[in-house]
Amino acid sequence: MPIDAKAADILSRGWYKEKLEPHECEYLLTFREKSSEANLAVSLANRLVHKECSDVGQICAEITTSSGPCPGNCRFCRYAEASYMGKFFDIEDNVLARYAEEIGGFSDVRSIRLTTCADADLGELCRQIGIVRDHAKRGTRIFVNTRDLQADECRRLKEAGAYGAYHSCRIGEGKDTGFKPEKRLETISNLTAAGLQVISGVEPIGPEHSSKEIVEAFYRILDMRCLNAEVYAREPVVGTEFNQYGKLSPARLAQMKAVLTLASSWYDPPARIQYQGTFVSDQNCVIAQYDGKTGKERLEAARRRLFNNGFRRLLKTDDSTVELSLMYLRQTGSV
Numbered sequence: 001m002p003i004d005a006k007a008a009d010i011l012s013r014g015w016y017k018e019k020l021e022p023h024e025c026e027y028l029l030t031f032r033e034k035s036s037e038a039n040l041a042v043s044l045a046n047r048l049v050h051k052e053c054s055d056v057g058q059i060c061a062e063i064t065t066s067s068g069p070c071p072g073n074c075r076f077c078r079y080a081e082a083s084y085m086g087k088f089f090d091i092e093d094n095v096l097a098r099y100a101e102e103i104g105g106f107s108d109v110r111s112i113r114l115t116t117c118a119d120a121d122l123g124e125l126c127r128q129i130g131i132v133r134d135h136a137k138r139g140t141r142i143f144v145n146t147r148d149l150q151a152d153e154c155r156r157l158k159e160a161g162a163y164g165a166y167h168s169c170r171i172g173e174g175k176d177t178g179f180k181p182e183k184r185l186e187t188i189s190n191l192t193a194a195g196l197q198v199i200s201g202v203e204p205i206g207p208e209h210s211s212k213e214i215v216e217a218f219y220r221i222l223d224m225r226c227l228n229a230e231v232y233a234r235e236p237v238v239g240t241e242f243n244q245y246g247k248l249s250p251a252r253l254a255q256m257k258a259v260l261t262l263a264s265s266w267y268d269p270p271a272r273i274q275y276q277g278t279f280v281s282d283q284n285c286v287i288a289q290y291d292g293k294t295g296k297e298r299l300e301a302a303r304r305r306l307f308n309n310g311f312r313r314l315l316k317t318d319d320s321t322v323e324l325s326l327m328y329l330r331q332t333g334s335v
């Protein structure tokens with residue numbers, strides 16, 4: 001069957017870094033996830049990512065510094081205090097320091113992200129940034145993923161040594177979460193105004209969301225001077241009402257990421273970071289959850305994933321790169 005001419009035209013324009021309109025992205029998402037049109041979108045987006053980052057992948061280790069029953073009460077989240085039966089968790093200083101040292105073992109984890117719940121104590125988070133700064137490999141970029149913030153709070157994070165923040169205006173914000181979308185977007189503006197690099201997101205996507213909802217969520221962050229955007233599927237959580245919808249298929253998620261990658265190929269980020277790649281970042285940047293039990297294995301899996309996906313080099317903490325070869329995987333215990 002011949003490929004749809006209109007889809008091919010839109011995809012070509014994305015490849016050549018022309019601006020795509022939201023309705024064009026929605027059109028591309030009307031095709032099934034295994035269609036020729038979807039396959040071409042995924043292929044072009046992959047090639048674009050590899051080209052833009054010069055085949056250099058990077059790893060971000062994410063450490064949860066506090067969790068437990070969360071007053072945010074997002075209806076899809078396992079930590080929502082309305083349903084979560086677990087205890088509060090706050091990481092101990094010596095454990096955080098040890099994690100930061102372990103993560104830096106091969107100097108090939110470019111950033112560390114500290115994640116909290118919605119009731120985070122900002123003073124505590126700033127102190128934890130200091131601990132990571134003191135114990136991580138020199139040059140490691142520190143990001144935070146925390147609650148909505150006022151302008152002065154963003155400046156405090158910056159002064160404490162944060163490089164950036166993950167902050168998204170989620171799909172269903174204000175309806176499925178306890179936060180106003182305007183407040184989420186205002187926090188992104190406050191973060192960028194404070195000089196922090198913001199990674200935003202389109203999440204948590206479920207199979208029931210329409211293409212229009214996904215595209216709208218993406219376009220509202222596209223002109224907010226963010227560094228990157230991550231695109232995530234929602235994890236089904238037993239006990240939440242969204243569990244019944246299940247999880248978006250990997251192929252459909254790949255198609256969405258591809259379309260959004262091509263839609264933002266023209267984007268000029270506020271900071272020119274070496275080997276950044278495209279605005280939709282999660283192909284060349286692997287996030288590895290780091291905890292005491294599985295952290296090391298997840299870093300090893302992150303190296304293998306980048307290797308398996310054809311990235312030829314890995315970004316180090318000093319912005320140099322190392323060849324991501326089979327030998328390197330063996331040297332780092334990753335195979």
Ligand code: SF4
Pocket residue numbers: 070071072073074077078079080081116117118177
């Ligand atoms: S704010 Fe974050 S941790 Fe809290 S309920 Fe919402 S998604 Fe979960």
